[in-house]
Amino acid sequence: MKKKSGRRKRTDTFTLQIPPKLYIAAFAFYIGMELALKIQHKELDSPASWLILLFIIILLFFLLGLYRPFFQTNRIRQWKFKQKLLLGLHHILTIALLVRTGLFLTLGFFIFSCVLLLVGVFWICFRLKSVNQLPINEGSTKIDHVSLEDIDQMTGKEFETFLYKLYIARGYDAKITPHTDYGIDLVAVKDGIRTGIQAKCYGEGRTVGVAAVNEVCGGAGYWNVQNKVVITNRVFTKKAMITARSNNVIMIDRNDLQKMIDNYNKTLNSKEYIPPPSA
Structure with missing residues (x-):
């Protein structure tokens, strides 16, 4: 049977799915924010409270997937743009959780929301682009102009x-x-x-x-x-x-x-x- 010629199209359909880890990261940040506020108001100021706060910061590091690019290369300039954004986000969240001022907490939460929105927009654009045609025709040895x-x-x-x-x-x-x-x-x-x-x-x-x-x-x-x-x-x-x-x-x-x-x-x-x- 003769194979059809022409460009091969991907059969992927675009679906918007929020990773479960994102929900966990948002919940962990909320818990950390509440804990930081209690420490700020002297309601909790024990070593155990600070250890829990440190654990939340480390947990956010893993939930944001920052361990993967670190294992691949320690040169941040070679990271993906999204990974750089997430690293900046983690730094902001860390400052927001550790500095005992309500201003930093509010600012941290605001920037957290904005960066997540920006990452989401980039992710949607990438997914939309990925369902486009590729210049490969598996039924032929010819290639269209490619970049x-x-x-x-x-x-x-x-x-x-x-x-x-x-x-x-x-x-x-x-x-x-x-x-x-x-x-x-x-x-x-x-x-x-x-x-x-x-x-x-x-x-x-x-x-x-x-x-x-x-x-x-x-x-x-x-x-x-x-x-x-x-x-x-x-x-x-x-x-x-x-x-x-x-x-x-x-x-x-x-x-x-x-x-x-x-x-x-x-x-x-x-x-x-x-x-x-x-x-």
């Missing part, structure tokens, strides 16, 4: 499919490896030279570490490839780059991927082959 913003919305599997079609367009014989890929997502062959590719499609703020380099090196022997490549829509850590150099692994980060996309889009316009950088 990095399109790639940022892809899943890992969609990113592999995109790279497969990109390498086909560059004149390679390519295939996507099975789920148990031994560290290699794609194998591309040209002029008798086999290239093993590890694809990493991450969200904003994330970086690709040494593990990706180790994976592609580990799979090189199994797939019998001469060239090893790691491609990501983000950036690599310094340790990953050092490890890659010592193992002859080609690293293609966000900037290099942009060049590959630009060259491919030029190819669509001019219908002439323009070889992308490296790999």
